[in-house]
Structure formats: structure tokens, C-alpha cells
Amino acid sequence: MLTDTKLRGLKPRANPYRIADTNGLCIEVRPTGAKVWRYRYRHDGKPSMITIAEYPIVSLAEARAERDRLRALVKGGANPAQVARTERAAKQEQAATTFAVVAAELLVKRAKEGLSPGSVKRERRMVEKDLVAIGGLPVAEVSVPTLRAALRKIERRGAVETAHRARALAGLVFRYAIAPGRADRNPANDLVGALTQPQTPT
Template sequence: MLTDTKLRSLKPKASPFRVADANGLCIEVRPSGAKVWRYRYRYLGKASIVTLDEYPSMSLQAARVERDRLRSLLRGGANPAQVARVEKAVQGERAANTFGAIGLAKDLIGRINWHYLLHEDGCPGEVGEACTCGLVVAFVGRSAMVMVDSHYSYRADPIN
């Protein structure tokens, strides 16, 4: 089993190498010095590997949690690599389908009752006060278009 001290002490070599943790989780140390979490598994009898994230942006504990999530997918009959590709495609589609990405935020500023919109969602100001325009633009720019109805009322959380 790996420890954080062991991870920090790993030094790059001329070719990439892997150090195993447990249950298919390993860290790959590349010649550039990058350390990448990888999960090795078998799906339908074929060996596969999926990259999780870089160390230290993903801690040892977070990598183990992600490994356990992928193991449960595998036990459920899903291919973790395919699931990851689908999740990435869905996230990319959601991110590309925002007011900010399409450039509609400036056009909508004059059409939406921002004060009403923000006060309904817990803006700390009183009715009749003006809200900060910068906050509103960020709020709308990160909101998926499918989350706004014809009356311009916000229905769901903004995209992270």
C-alpha cells in the first residue's frame, strides 16, 4: 500500500514506471516527473487501464475513492473506460450549452428582471434595491440554457 510520503519520494526515471497501491490502483511516474493515477482492471477477459488524474491534484485518499467507484461500476457490468468517455462527453455538452458560451448574456441583460431573479434565489438585498450586475452576468453565463424557462426564472443549479 502506498503512503503520501512514498508518493512524494518517487523520482522519475528514463522510462515510465508504475507503483501499485491495491485493487488495481497504481501511480505512474513519467520521465517528465508527472505522477498520474491509473486504475487497471479486466473487462470481459481483456486487460484495460483508465487514467484518473494527476498527483497531487488528486490525493491518495481521493484516488482510492474513485477506484472504489470504478470497481462498483465494473461489478455492475459496466466498462469504466466507456462510462468515463460518456461522462466527459455529457459534461462537455453541458459546458458548451451555456449563455456565456453562446454569447447571449449581453443580449439578455436588458430583458430579464435581474432583481426578481436574484432575490428569489436568496440575494441578501431588500426588495427595491439594485443587485450587483457582475454577479448577475456570472450567474447567467454559467447557467445552462435548458435551465431557464420562457419567463426567465431560474430552475436549477449553475454548472460548476
């Protein structure tokens, strides 16, 4: 069984080697000196191995906890490597469909369709500055209250007209996302009339 003292004392060799802990967990020491947690298991009768993370970024206790999670997957009939691939793909898909990413795609499209460089720059700045609170969220998960909070923040700066322009731009982004199925509703539509009206000169 491994201990932190043993782990710290492991030295690199010309070839990678592994030292076992318990229940399939082991540490792999590479020629570079990197120490990597790996978990050995059998799925459908075939031996397999999955990399967990590097030590000491992930501690011995954390590696054992992750090993226990992976063991539970195996006992439930799942293949941890396949589960990891699915989770990785889901994260990549989520990262590719944030509001900011979809907005950037839309601005490229609008520029190609003839929107002036000045307008493109202004709208990009609006996404990066005024709508930053929702930029990192998956576009399908931006709710009416979340969008309203972002627009209210703009209003509190006294930039009422900017808030209205930001709502309109957000609406374009949601509409663009709906067409290919990356979102299923446009929360900006629910905020029509909900913002402070700009003062008109008398």
C-alpha cells in the same frame, strides 16, 4: 501498498514505470517527474486501464476512493473508460449550451442580419453584466424564479427599463435555443407583466 512517504520518494527514470497499490490502483511515474494515478481492470475479459489524476493534486486516500467507485462500476458491468468518455461528452455539451454561449451565438446572427454594432455591443454588455447570474447555467435549466431573481436585481439598481430590455433579450435567447432543441421552454414569457412598470413622464 503505497504510503505518502513512498510516493514522495519516487524518482523519475528514463522510461515511465508503475508501482502498484491495491485492487488495481497504481501510480505511474513519468520521465518528467509527474506522478499519475491509474486504475487497472478487466472488462469483458480484456485488460484495460484508466487515468484518474495526478498526485499530489489527488491524494492517496482520494485515489483509493475513486478506485473503489470505478471498481463498483466494473462489478456492475460498466466500462469505466466508456463511462468517463460519456461524462466528458455530457460536460462538453453542457458547456456548449450555457445561456451565455447561446446568447453569443444569437448576437453573431443578429449582427449578420443587420443589427447595428452599437446595439450588438449594448446587448452583449447586458448578457455579461445584467444577466450574468444565469450566464453560466445550461440554457435549458434556467427557471422562471432564477430569471426573475436576475431581473429583480436590475430593478433594485433603479434600472427598471433595463430590466424590461433584459427580459426581452432573454426571451430572444430562449426562443433561439428552442428551435434546435437546446431548450424546451421560454421562461421570459412567464414574466410578462411581472416586472415593475417604468415611470412615464407626466
